[in-house]
Amino acid sequence: MKRRASCQEDAQESSSDLKKAHHSYRRKREVSTVIVKNLPLSYNFFKIRKLISGCGEVEHIEAVKSLDGNSKFARIEFKDHGDVLSALTKSHKQIGSNEIIVEKLQNSTIWITNFPPDFEAVALRKLFNEAGATVLSVRLPSLRYDAHRRFAYVDLISADEACRVTEQLNGTLLGSYKLVVKLSEPSVAEKRTDATILERRQITVKNLDQRKVTQERLSEEFSQFGEIEKITMPTPKIHDNDKEEPPKLNKGFAFIDFLLPECAKAALKLDECEIEGRIIDVTLSDRKAYLERQAVKRIFAKRSHTDHVVSIYPLDDKTSIHQLQNLLFERAKVSPEEIKTIYLVADHEGALILANDSRAAAKIALAVNGIQFRKRTIKCGDIKDLKNHTATVEPKKNQAATQSNQEVLDEKPSAAPQKSGTMTNEDFRRMFLAK
Numbered sequence: 001m002k003r004r005a006s007c008q009e010d011a012q013e014s015s016s017d018l019k020k021a022h023h024s025y026r027r028k029r030e031v032s033t034v035i036v037k038n039l040p041l042s043y044n045f046f047k048i049r050k051l052i053s054g055c056g057e058v059e060h061i062e063a064v065k066s067l068d069g070n071s072k073f074a075r076i077e078f079k080d081h082g083d084v085l086s087a088l089t090k091s092h093k094q095i096g097s098n099e100i101i102v103e104k105l106q107n108s109t110i111w112i113t114n115f116p117p118d119f120e121a122v123a124l125r126k127l128f129n130e131a132g133a134t135v136l137s138v139r140l141p142s143l144r145y146d147a148h149r150r151f152a153y154v155d156l157i158s159a160d161e162a163c164r165v166t167e168q169l170n171g172t173l174l175g176s177y178k179l180v181v182k183l184s185e186p187s188v189a190e191k192r193t194d195a196t197i198l199e200r201r202q203i204t205v206k207n208l209d210q211r212k213v214t215q216e217r218l219s220e221e222f223s224q225f226g227e228i229e230k231i232t233m234p235t236p237k238i239h240d241n242d243k244e245e246p247p248k249l250n251k252g253f254a255f256i257d258f259l260l261p262e263c264a265k266a267a268l269k270l271d272e273c274e275i276e277g278r279i280i281d282v283t284l285s286d287r288k289a290y291l292e293r294q295a296v297k298r299i300f301a302k303r304s305h306t307d308h309v310v311s312i313y314p315l316d317d318k319t320s321i322h323q324l325q326n327l328l329f330e331r332a333k334v335s336p337e338e339i340k341t342i343y344l345v346a347d348h349e350g351a352l353i354l355a356n357d358s359r360a361a362a363k364i365a366l367a368v369n370g371i372q373f374r375k376r377t378i379k380c381g382d383i384k385d386l387k388n389h390t391a392t393v394e395p396k397k398n399q400a401a402t403q404s405n406q407e408v409l410d411e412k413p414s415a416a417p418q419k420s421g422t423m424t425n426e427d428f429r430r431m432f433l434a435k
Contacts, residue, residue, distance in 0.1 A: 032059075032078045034087045035105040035136075035157055039072040040098050041065070048074050051090065056083025062136050062155075067129065071098065073157050075105060075136045107159040109184040110166060113151035116177050117322035124152055127174075133157075133165045142317045144346040146289040150320075153184060196229070197285045200261040203268070206281040208252040213276050215254075221275060222256055226263025231256050252278075255285060296343050299352060300387055307358040310365050311386030313350030314376050324351055332367035334360055349391045352383070 039048070048061055057079040063072055078084055084104060091102040115124065121138040128135045136155040143149055156162045162183060170181040196202040205218065215231045222228060232255045258264045264284060271282040299309065312324070321342045328334055338360040343352045355361040369380040379385070 030106055031081050031104075032084055033105045034076050034078070034084055034102055036074040036076065036090075037071070037101040037103070037157070038098050039063070039074055039100055040096055041070075041072055043072055043074070043095075048076070051095075052076060052087055055086040055090070056080060064134065064136055067132070067134055073134060073136065075155065075157075105158075107183065108156045108162045110154045110156065110162055111151060111182050111184040112154060112169075113180045114177055115150070115152075115179060116174055117150060117320065118326055120323070121152075124154060127169070128154055128156070128165060131165050131168050133161055140318050142346075143320060143344060144317045146287075147292065147321055147344040148288060196257045197287050200284055201229075201259070201264050202255055202257050202285040203264050204253060204255055204283050204285045206253045206283075207278050208254060208280060209276050209278050210252055213254075217275070218254060218256065221270065222267050225258070225266040225269075227259040229257040229259055292343055296345055296352065299343070299354075299383060302383065306383050308355045308361045309383055310353040310355065310361045311350055311381045311383060311389075312353060312368060313348065313379055313381075313386055313389050314391075315344075315350055315378075316374055316376070317346050317349075319344075319351075319374060321351075324353075327373060328353070328364055328368070331371065332364045334364060338363075345386060347391065348386050348389050350386045350389060352386065 036048070036051075043051075043063070045061055045063065048063060049058065052058065055078070058076060059079055060075075060077040062075045065072055076087065078087065088102050088104070090100065093100050110128075112124070115127075119127075121140060124138050125135045134157045136157060139153040139155075141149045141151060156165065166181050166183055169179055172179045172181075203222075208218075210233065215233060218231050218233075219228060234253075234255075256264075256267070258267065268282055268284070270280065272279055273282075274280070299306075315324075321344060324342055325336075325339070328339065329336070334355075338356050340354040340356060342354070345351060353361070353364055355364060365380040368378055371378050
């Protein structure tokens with residue numbers, strides 16, 4: 001037990017060091033970035049680089065057109081704060097008929113979440129453009145360790161514009177999604193929404209009869225083990241056209257957050273006890289990402305009855321489950337009922353599609369195999385194909401390279417030859433016709 005505790009302490013220290021390094025970099029970026037305004041439209045990356053040559057070592061350059069299309073903005077990140085002071089001397093320099101302005105760029109990054117799941121960088125850029133903001137870049141998180149992350153950082157051209165747009169968009173409804181838009185403040189660390197899970201203070205109670213069991217009843221049963229912070233009994237989302245229907249019930253589960261982890265551990269004593277005529281299941285809660293990784297391991301270990309599973313690869317680590325669903329609905333013409341679930345498998349640059357049956361699986365593979373999706377040629381196969389596929393190490397991009405204004409999703413069929421060992425369309429066709 002001592003050894004295990006020591007390992008946990010080392011892991012926590014390592015995680016803490018990584019967080020400190022990340023925040024340190026963000027603070028450095030906040031004080032080592034300038035924006036150049038009113039550049040001629042002809043100014044590309046190389047001309048911008050030449051303009052600031054001699055000012056210091058450049059980490060990154062981004063250039064975008066102004067909303068009126070008459071000039072360009074450039075965001076330049078230097079390695080050191082001293083280089084910023086040198087770059088500021090370029091302000092009011094005349095370039096042709098344009099007098100450029102060089103200013104420090106601070107407090108101009110926005111954090112946004114709870115946008116529709118199918119939103120990508122292009123849609124977010126359009127959202128901010130329609131609000132009258134000039135977007136320098138949109139940064140989406142990697143889904144490598146959590147397939148359900150949904151937020152973005154949006155860099156604008158000034159602190160004033162960031163404040164205005166934050167007030168304008170925060171709380172806006174996009175369909176049934178209420179946007180959360182805030183100024184990004186690295187120094188203000190908000191408590192994680194999954195803190196109780198990480199601290200092992202939350203339990204999951206399953207197989208409840210929700211027609212009889214209330215939050216008060218659960219509190220009565222579980223408060224004997226210690227102080228309870230919160231009890232949550234999730235209910236299915238009600239759409240606008242269902243408002244007149246009676247409240248829906250979930251499948252009989254609840255989450256109970258205790259003040260202390262010892263209390264949560266003690267509450268496990270009620271596992272397999274009876275409440276209102278049902279035997280309940282009580283466990284410590286795990287993050288959804290962890291549970292999904294365990295499910296993927298079980299699928300990889302299967303040796304039979306897997307003809308309903310299709311693997312898709314290679315995918316980048318920012319492709320979401322919702323985007324994959326939309327791809328399958330559009331290309332394979334499958335219905336939501338024909339897909340049981342989708343697991344992202346970032347370690348192997350792919351995903352596992354669990355279809356209802358082998359016929360639906362073959363239909364998906366036939367339609368998707370060989371298409372271009374997010375600038376990659378997609379391959380379909382079985383579980384073994386994905387298991388044997390290793391993540392490719394992409395060459396490092398020049399850190400000072402510009403970023404394009406938008407990502408282009410091209411889904412045209414590819415004529416690229418298939419590697420040996422990968423199932424071809426003919427293989428899928430035979431599997432499909434055999435059923």
